[in-house]
Amino acid sequence: MRITSAEHLTQLQKEYQKEAAKFPRKILVCLGPGCLAAGSDRIYDAFLNHIAQRNIKGITVEAVKKTGCHGLCTQGPLVTIEPDGLFYTRIQAKGVPEIIEKTLEKNEVITKLLYSTPGKSQKIEKWADIPFYSHQMRIGLRNVGQIDPENIKDYVAVGGYQALAKALTMTPEQVISEVKTSGLRGRGGAGFPTGKKWETCRKVDSDIRYVICNGDEGDPGAFMDRCIMEGDPHSVLEGMIICAHAVGSISGYIYVREEYPLAILNLQKAIEAAREFGLLGKNILGSGLNFDIKISRGGGAFVCGESSALMRSVAGEVGEPRAKYIRSVIKGLHDKPTVLNNVESFATVPVIINEGGKKFASIGTPRSTGTKAFSLAGKINNTGLIEVPMGISLREIIFDIGGGIPDGRKFKAVQTGGPSGGCLPESKLDLPVDFDSLTEAGSMMGSGGMIIMDDRTCMVDVAKYFLGFLVEESCGKCVPCREGLYQLHALCVRITEGKGEPGDLELMEKLSKYIQLGSLCGLGQSGPNPFMSTLEHFREEYEAHINHKKCPAGVCRALIKYEIIDACTGCLACIPVCPVGAITGEKKKKHFINQAICDQCGSCYAVCQFDAIEVK
Amino acid sequence: MVTITINGKAVQANEGEMLLAAIRRQGIDTPALCHHDAIEPCGSCRLCMVEITKKEWEGWTRSVTSCLYPVEPGLIVSTHTPQLLELRKTILELYLARSSQSEVIQKMAEDYGITHSSFPVIPDGDDCIMCYACTRICEELGCFAISAVDRGHDKKVSGPLRQPPPDCIGCLSCAHICPTGFIKWQDLDSTRTIWERQFELLSCRTCGKRTITRDFAEYLMKKRNLPAAYFELCDDCKRTETAKTMGKIVVAAQEVLK
Ligand SMILES: Cc1cc2nc3c(=O)[nH]c(=O)nc-3n(C[C@H](O)[C@H](O)[C@H](O)COP(=O)(O)O)c2cc1C
Ligand code: FES
Numbered sequence: 107m108r109i110t111s112a113e114h115l116t117q118l119q120k121e122y123q124k125e126a127a128k129f130p131r132k133i134l135v136c137l138g139p140g141c142l143a144a145g146s147d148r149i150y151d152a153f154l155n156h157i158a159q160r161n162i163k164g165i166t167v168e169a170v171k172k173t174g175c176h177g178l179c180t181q182g183p184l185v186t187i188e189p190d191g192l193f194y195t196r197i198q199a200k201g202v203p204e205i206i207e208k209t210l211e212k213n214e215v216i217t218k219l220l221y222s223t224p225g226k227s228q229k230i231e232k233w234a235d236i237p238f239y240s241h242q243m244r245i246g247l248r249n250v251g252q253i254d255p256e257n258i259k260d261y262v263a264v265g266g267y268q269a270l271a272k273a274l275t276m277t278p279e280q281v282i283s284e285v286k287t288s289g290l291r292g293r294g295g296a297g298f299p300t301g302k303k304w305e306t307c308r309k310v311d312s313d314i315r316y317v318i319c320n321g322d323e324g325d326p327g328a329f330m331d332r333c334i335m336e337g338d339p340h341s342v343l344e345g346m347i348i349c350a351h352a353v354g355s356i357s358g359y360i361y362v363r364e365e366y367p368l369a370i371l372n373l374q375k376a377i378e379a380a381r382e383f384g385l386l387g388k389n390i391l392g393s394g395l396n397f398d399i400k401i402s403r404g405g406g407a408f409v410c411g412e413s414s415a416l417m418r419s420v421a422g423e424v425g426e427p428r429a430k431y432i433r434s435v436i437k438g439l440h441d442k443p444t445v446l447n448n449v450e451s452f453a454t455v456p457v458i459i460n461e462g463g464k465k466f467a468s469i470g471t472p473r474s475t476g477t478k479a480f481s482l483a484g485k486i487n488n489t490g491l492i493e494v495p496m497g498i499s500l501r502e503i504i505f506d507i508g509g510g511i512p513d514g515r516k517f518k519a520v521q522t523g524g525p526s527g528g529c530l531p532e533s534k535l536d537l538p539v540d541f542d543s544l545t546e547a548g549s550m551m552g553s554g555g556m557i558i559m560d561d562r563t564c565m566v567d568v569a570k571y572f573l574g575f576l577v578e579e580s581c582g583k584c585v586p587c588r589e590g591l592y593q594l595h596a597l598c599v600r601i602t603e604g605k606g607e608p609g610d611l612e613l614m615e616k617l618s619k620y621i622q623l624g625s626l627c628g629l630g631q632s633g634p635n636p637f638m639s640t641l642e643h644f645r646e647e648y649e650a651h652i653n654h655k656k657c658p659a660g661v662c663r664a665l666i667k668y669e670i671i672d673a674c675t676g677c678l679a680c681i682p683v684c685p686v687g688a689i690t691g692e693k694k695k696k697h698f699i700n701q702a703i704c705d706q707c708g709s710c711y712a713v714c715q716f717d718a719i720e721v722k
Numbered sequence: 723m724v725t726i727t728i729n730g731k732a733v734q735a736n737e738g739e740m741l742l743a744a745i746r747r748q749g750i751d752t753p754a755l756c757h758h759d760a761i762e763p764c765g766s767c768r769l770c771m772v773e774i775t776k777k778e779w780e781g782w783t784r785s786v787t788s789c790l791y792p793v794e795p796g797l798i799v800s801t802h803t804p805q806l807l808e809l810r811k812t813i814l815e816l817y818l819a820r821s822s823q824s825e826v827i828q829k830m831a832e833d834y835g836i837t838h839s840s841f842p843v844i845p846d847g848d849d850c851i852m853c854y855a856c857t858r859i860c861e862e863l864g865c866f867a868i869s870a871v872d873r874g875h876d877k878k879v880s881g882p883l884r885q886p887p888p889d890c891i892g893c894l895s896c897a898h899i900c901p902t903g904f905i906k907w908q909d910l911d912s913t914r915t916i917w918e919r920q921f922e923l924l925s926c927r928t929c930g931k932r933t934i935t936r937d938f939a940e941y942l943m944k945k946r947n948l949p950a951a952y953f954e955l956c957d958d959c960k961r962t963e964t965a966k967t968m969g970k971i972v973v974a975a976q977e978v979l980k
Contacts (some may be wrong), residue, residue, distance in 0.1 A: 407873060424869075429765035429790045582852065582870065582877030584766050589816035592875045593841045600842075613840055620812040623785055623805070624768045 108384035110392045112271035115262070122263035129169040131210065132188040136251060138175025138337065139329055140490065141182035142368075147172075149183050152202035165210050171260075175329075176251040178238055179490040181221060184253060186251075193233035194219040224487040224509045238488045240574015241507045243469070245457050245477045246293070246450045247332075247493045250337035253370050258379040261340040267385055269456035273348045274393040278308060281352040285455065287463030289475035294320050294411070294448030294550045296526070296628070297474070297541040300455075304446055307353045307435045310443040317349050317358040317397075318439065318446045320416060321369065324408030325524030326575065328555035330479040331449035333491050335362065335369035338453065339376035343399060345452030347390065348459060350397040353445055358399040359420050363406040373401055408525070408579035412627050413438075413446050415581065426581045427627035448553065450479055470496030474540030478554055484521075485560040487512050492540035494539070501535040504558055515560035518659075519643070523552030525572045525579070526632035528639025529565060548639040548674065550632070564661035565644040566651055570598040572636035580629060587630030590621040594637055602662040606652035611641065660721030663706040667722045670697050674718035724795040729802070737795065741788035742770050745801055752801050753810060753830060754789060755817075755901050756853035761862055763789040764854050769810055773800045785809075807834070815839040820847040824902045827851070849904040852877060856905060864945065865889055868896060868917065879918060892921035892935035907975035926956035933957075 109115050135141075135150040153170045165324065173601075176184045181195035187209065194205065197219060208214040220229040221236055230236050244250075255261035259391065260265070273281050286301030307315055319342060323331040329652065335342060346358050362370050377399055380386040380495045388396045402420045404410045410425040415441045419425035425525030438444025455474065458466045474496040482489050487509030494503060500520060504510065511517050519529040528549030537543050541551050573595040582588045597614050600606055618634035625631045639647060650656045659666040670680075676694040688704040699710070711719045723734045728748055735744035740763060747753050754770040757763055765787040774791070775798045777781040785806070788799075800806070814831040818839040821827050827849075831837070856879055857869050867889040870877050881887025892914050897905040907916035914921045914935055920937035933939075939953040955963060 429787055431786060431791050578874045579887070580874050582873045582875065583764075583854070585813055585816055585852075587769055588852065588875055588877065589820055590812075591846075593816065593819065596842060616808075617812060617841075620809045624771060624809050624813065626765060626768070626787075 107382065109267075110384065112275070112391060114620065115267055115271050115391065119262050119265065119268070119574050122259045124265055129164075129166065130189065131165055131169055133170045133210075134173045134176075134188060134251065136174075136176040136182060136184040136185040136186075137172045138179065138182075138251070138491070140175065140179030140707075141184055144182045146183035146197075147308055148199040149185065149197055149202060152199045153206070156203055156206050160205070160206065162211055165206075170414050171254045171711065172256075173253060174255055175333040175491050176233075177242075177247075177491045177503050178221070178236070178488055180488055191232040191234050191460075193221055193231070193236065195221050195652070224512070238490070238492070238507050238509065241494065241498075241502060242492055243477050244493045245466075245469075245493050246334060246341075246453045247338075247491070248457065250333055250491075253338065255337050256375050258340060258376065258383060259533050260602070261338070262426050265460070267344055267378060267391075269459035269696075270351075270385070271391055273351055273459050274391055274395060278352045278354060281348060281459065282308065284463045285458060287456040288466040289463070289473075290454060290458060290466065291474060291541060292448055293450035293454070293478065293553065295550070300447060300451055303435055303447070304349060304352050306433075306629075307443045307445045310436050312359070312443050312451070314440075314442045315355040316355065316439045316442055316444040317346050317347055317355045318416070318420065318444060319358070319360040319449055319452055320413075320446055321360055321362040321449050322404055322406075322408075322411035322416060323363065323449075323553065324411045324579070325553055327483045327557055328481050328524060328553055330481055330491060330554050332366050332369055334449050334453050334479075336372050338378065339373045341453040341456060341712040342449055343376055343380055343386070345447075345455035346399060347385065347395075347397055348455050349351070349445055349447070349452065353443075355445070356396050356398070358397065359402045360399060361402045361404055361410075361416055361420055361438075362402045363410075364404045370401060370403065377401070377540045387617060407581075408575075409581045409627070409629050412629060414627070416446065417444065417480050419637055423430060426583055427428065427629070429626050441567050450554075471538065472542050473542055478539070478551070480554040480556050482508050482556050482558065484557040485511055485515065485556075485563070486558040496540045497538045499536050499538055500530065503539065503556070504535070507560065511558070511560050513560075515562065517558070518561045518563050519559045519565065519568075519640075521549075521557040521559065521568070521572075521636075522555070523550035523632075523635070524555050525575045526629065526633045526635050527552045527555075529559070529568060529643065530639070531643040534643075548642055549601070549635070562659055562661070564602075564657050564659035565640040565647050566598060566602050566657075567659075567661050569636045569640045570595065570602055573598055573633075576633050576636075577628065580633070581627075584622035584624070584626040584630060586621045587626065587633060590617055590625075591630065591633050593617060594621070594634060598637065601648065601651045602657070602664070604651070604655045604662070604664045606648075608652065610652060611645075611648055615641070666706055667701060668699055668704060668706060668708070668711055669722055670699055671718055671720050672696065673716050675716050677715070679713050680719070681717065683709045683713050685709065724793065726793060726795070726797040726799060726931060728799045735793045736794050740775075741772065741786075741791045741793055741797070741799060744793055745772070745788055745799065748917060750801055752788060752831075755826075755830075757789045758855055758899055758901075759857060760859040762898065764858060765789075765790045766852065766854055768813055771806060771809060773803050774798065774805060795850060810834060811836055816850055820844050821849045821851055821902065821940060822847065824849040824851070824904075826902045850879060851900045851902055851904075852879070852899060854879075855899045855901060859895045859899045863893065863895060865891060865893075865941075867891070886918040890917050890919055891941045892916055892919070892939035893938045893941075924953055924957050927954045928959040931956045931958070939970075 150172050183197045185194045222229050233239050282305050290300045291297040410419050412427050413434050414428040415425045434444050470476050477493050477495050479493040521529045544551050577591050577595050580587045621634050650658050660666050674696040681689045688700045726735050726736045752770050756767040770788045771785050772788045773783050776796050811834050817827045819841040822843050860868050867887040897907050912923045923932040925932050933956045
């Protein structure tokens with residue numbers, strides 16, 4: 107079926123809403139990355155099977171929906187029951203009949219499945235009342251977790267493609283002006299003003315212009331873009347079509363890494379459905395606009411997310427950055443003017459068109475407007491996916507939304523901006539999260555990965571880890587990046603091994619400066635950040651490693667010693683877990699670690715229930 | 723022609739040509755290892771970086787690789803600021819840690835007053851400085867036999883999948899352009915060995931000297947539309963042959979003129 111006009115679209119929207127209203131009770135099963143890994147596909151099947159077998163009034167299989175990520179991944183598998191807003195956590199497939207019986211049939215709440223606040227044993231029934239959700243504001247993620255991403259009707263029912271219809275009644279210049287008014291800055295890392303990029307592209311004289319969506323998302327631990335592509339693919343398509351109208355393009359690509367098969371699948375389904383509905387292809391919504399989108403699969407290299415490398419990869423060449431003194435908006439894919447935007451940037455555009463740039467600009471801070479999605483990972487209670495207004499403090503994100511640090515440990519640092527971002531210490535917790543503040547503090551916004559570290563984290567070890575990642579992911583073309591990051595990493599390794607020498611830090615600082623200055627692309631230019639930011643905020647930790655041969659956090663194996671103290675109850679638990687057989691002892695007698703054999707793996711430390719093993 | 727300023731001196735340059743060419747024409751020594759006139763610039767060594775600004779940039783400057791930055795009117799270029807010198811020294815020290823045995827690198831480092839690297843010498847380092855000159859010339863010839871495979875620090879020039887390159891024609895362009903002489907080859911009797919592959923060498927019909935590989939000759943016949951006879955003689959014999967022919971023509975012409 108082809109939608110031929112804006113009126114036709116609205117008529118369909120009403121129809122789909124009516125259809126949906128037939129099933130007032132909805133069971134939303136999360137099939138986001140976290141829940142899926144915990145087996146939520148089996149839960150979805152269990153709901154379908156059990157509901158089909160029983161005859162419950164008002165509940166049919168149509169009421170069960172698989173959705174994208176709900177956000178609170180640690181508590182998964184998650185199921186939300188709407189319109190009640192009831193939120194169940196850690197569900198097992200075998201628990202599904204009970205949910206059907208009690209909650210769906212008898213309207214009873216199953217307390218053991220409710221969310222409980224970290225530490226306190228307060229149970230919360232509705233997702234909207236959980237602090238994790240109540241502090242958030244969702245624009246880019248507005249439909250993720252709410253609709254079935256595989257069904258275009260769901261998207262149309264919630265007002266999908268209305269922004270496109272509206273944009274098509276506007277001139278391209280008006281669309282660009284609206285995006286400029288919104289103040290939207292690219293969500294992929296650099297924070298370049300989106301409206302300005304579109305305007306430049308439109309103004310270049312050319313027969314062909316391209317629109318590309320950057321879904322490479324190479325930062326380890328980040329999954330915002332993945333969740334949007336998997337959970338609400340039509341929002342990305344809609345943003346891209348609006349962009350095509352604004353800049354005058356007939357051809358677009360979405361670059362997705364091969365490691366995201368579900369994202370590729372859902373995007374592919376969405377593209378096909380959009381073509382069938384006349385939202386892609388020729389004469390879109392009867393407006394005369396022609397535009398189509400192809401998926402381009404990437405091998406998953408981090409550096410392929412860099413604009414010039416990405417465009418080479420889309421064109422079928424080696425995904426290596428090219429030194430460019432001509433920007434890709436002017437000369438990009440196949441040397442034609444090209445708009446490259448991030449997944450979240452495109453997903454945000456429909457809201458800007460629907461609600462107006464002014465309204466979007468009123469959210470956040472004057473220079474960083476709107477909201478931003480982040481993924482929370484590491485030592486934090488609520489790991490998962492969030493979206494917050496710009497300008498919110500790191501403290502609010504980590505403690506109010508993230509629920510603080512688990513196991514009663516202390517917060518030590520938060521790493522933002524992906525592998526080449528920086529680590530910020532406790533003194534920076536009240537920093538507003540926006541593009542400029544983060545950069546000023548020596549970190550960056552990046553694409554929105556946040557890794558939280560507790561006091562058992564060694565910052566030299568952290569720098570070593572991220573530098574190691576960058577050494578492997580550098581394309582290897584230019585010397586400062588290839589050899590410089592290698593040496594920076596090697597020096598870090600040397601320090602963690604207790605072989606650091608006086609003068610190492612000064613040498614590393616100097617090297618960092620010239621890697622930043624001399625590298626060809628953004629990877630190298632920001633590559634030293636993990637070292638520079640940890641050095642700035644945790645210099646004493648580096649010095650302890652070098653001058654006193656100590657790792658204060660007790661992480662670097664070569665610099666620590668495990669010892670059993672008097673708290674030992676002689677429970678024997680640590681003896682079998684020691685892989686090198688260094689622990690001896692008898693029941694109810696204090697055990698002993700033979701330091702000559704111990705290789706500091708920490709297994710005993712992890713297994714001891716009585717805090718009887720100390721790191722020295 | 724447009725006017726640009728290099729190290730304080732106003733000079734003429736061709737709009738669109740790369741800055742490095744304009745700088746070198748002034749006799750200013752800007753080092754570069756990956757640059758070669760026969761191939762497209764790629765900007766991998768970063769030694770040729772210079773600082774640019776323009777009047778209207780109000781004091782803002784930018785460091786760019788001069789081999790890749792096209793001349794624009796009004797550019798103000800500095801090639802030897804203290805910062806650039808430090809950058810070059812750092813790069814040379816990085817090279818020295820990787821290719822400690824390379825004479826070219828040692829010499830270049832010495833020119834910058836460096837005799838040893840502050841960085842730990844890489845144990846499995848070699849003289850390949852990954853400047854891409856060999857892969858670019860191979861590309862230029864249209865063979866695409868060798869390329870830089872893998873990424874990161876393990877990146878290495880080789881045939882596909884780190885195997886001997888099946889598309890290599892044994893022309894030696896890569897070996898000749900290599901700035902550090904890292905690409906080794908050997909001619910033994912009628913066999914040439916390069917990139918772990920062996921090629922048959924043709925020999926001159928007249929003097930018997932070895933000329934080029936059969937694969938290279940076949941490549942040229944196809945690409946340049948040359949007849950097989952073209953490859954029967956070595957260059958020297960070809961010259962002698964041409965001289966003889968010319969001599970005959972001259973004698974004949976003199977006969978006519980008499
Ligand atoms: C090494 C490197 C990796 C990058 N990876 C990504 C990525 O995975 N996703 C992304 O959207 N942008 C990435 N970028 C930023 C892109 O180059 C580009 O700025 C962005 O896609 C533009 O879109 P935006 O303006 O909407 O942010 C990366 C940049 C660099 C230097
Ligand atoms: S890979 Fe980009 S700077 Fe080297």
